[in-house]
Amino acid sequence: MLKLLNCIKSYGKKMILNDVSFEAYEGQTYAIIGKSGSGKSTLINILATLDKNYSGKLFISNKQVNYNNDKEVSKIRNEDLGFVFQSYQLVEKYTVFENMLLPTLYLKESKINHELIIDEILKDLDLYDLKNNKVNELSGGEMQRVAIARAIVNSPKIIIADEPTGNLDDSNMEKIMEIFNSIKKRGVAVIIVTHDMRVANLCDNLYEISNMKINKVK
Numbered sequence: 001m002l003k004l005l006n007c008i009k010s011y012g013k014k015m016i017l018n019d020v021s022f023e024a025y026e027g028q029t030y031a032i033i034g035k036s037g038s039g040k041s042t043l044i045n046i047l048a049t050l051d052k053n054y055s056g057k058l059f060i061s062n063k064q065v066n067y068n069n070d071k072e073v074s075k076i077r078n079e080d081l082g083f084v085f086q087s088y089q090l091v092e093k094y095t096v097f098e099n100m101l102l103p104t105l106y107l108k109e110s111k112i113n114h115e116l117i118i119d120e121i122l123k124d125l126d127l128y129d130l131k132n133n134k135v136n137e138l139s140g141g142e143m144q145r146v147a148i149a150r151a152i153v154n155s156p157k158i159i160i161a162d163e164p165t166g167n168l169d170d171s172n173m174e175k176i177m178e179i180f181n182s183i184k185k186r187g188v189a190v191i192i193v194t195h196d197m198r199v200a201n202l203c204d205n206l207y208e209i210s211n212m213k214i215n216k217v218k
């Protein structure tokens, strides 16, 4: 569960979000749309705990985020949240498997467990054949699928994706949406910022940001 309450966000004198509240629950997909400059990235940075300079409250897994406690915020980022960005943020010279291992380096369990989990995810997302390929040998669609696979390695309850289908053609976009749908069935809340109405229409819930407010469209 993720809940943002009464968020007011300004840059200098310019208000971007005016008393915005938003909730996301496990097992659902959420699309957030809005014109360029409407505040989508601003909102998602707040939801992702990356921006603390706002007024309002953020709850993740029923706990209010306490920005004064760096350790606690890092723990939320590593264990409760998974991130997918348009630019993939993969380490290109590493293999798919090595990239998948990165998020686990902050956890305490043994490596063997992680390899089993990673293998299961790679098989689930039809990426197992690429396990030992270097990322710089993959196509854009494959890289994006690996980025999503990596985001679920630590079993987050919430996935936050910023334009995850931005550079992809129809068939890769559909594959990515199938993946998000199978992830939501694992009991994850999937929040996707997009300008692509094909993606938005494939989500269970649709929100639009305009005039500093967020409105539920679907």
Ligand SMILES: Nc1ncnc2c1ncn2[C@@H]1O[C@H](COP(=O)(O)OP(=O)(O)OP(=O)(O)O)[C@@H](O)[C@H]1O
Binding pocket: 011, 016, 034, 035, 036, 037, 038, 039, 040, 041, 042, 043
């Ligand atoms: N660091 C910043 N300092 C000042 N103004 C900013 C900053 N970041 C964003 N803005 C402004 O806040 C507004 C919202 O920006 P934001 O990036 O959230 O929009 P967006 O909906 O994500 O746009 P796009 O679809 O083009 O990515 C814009 O007017 C932008 O110029």
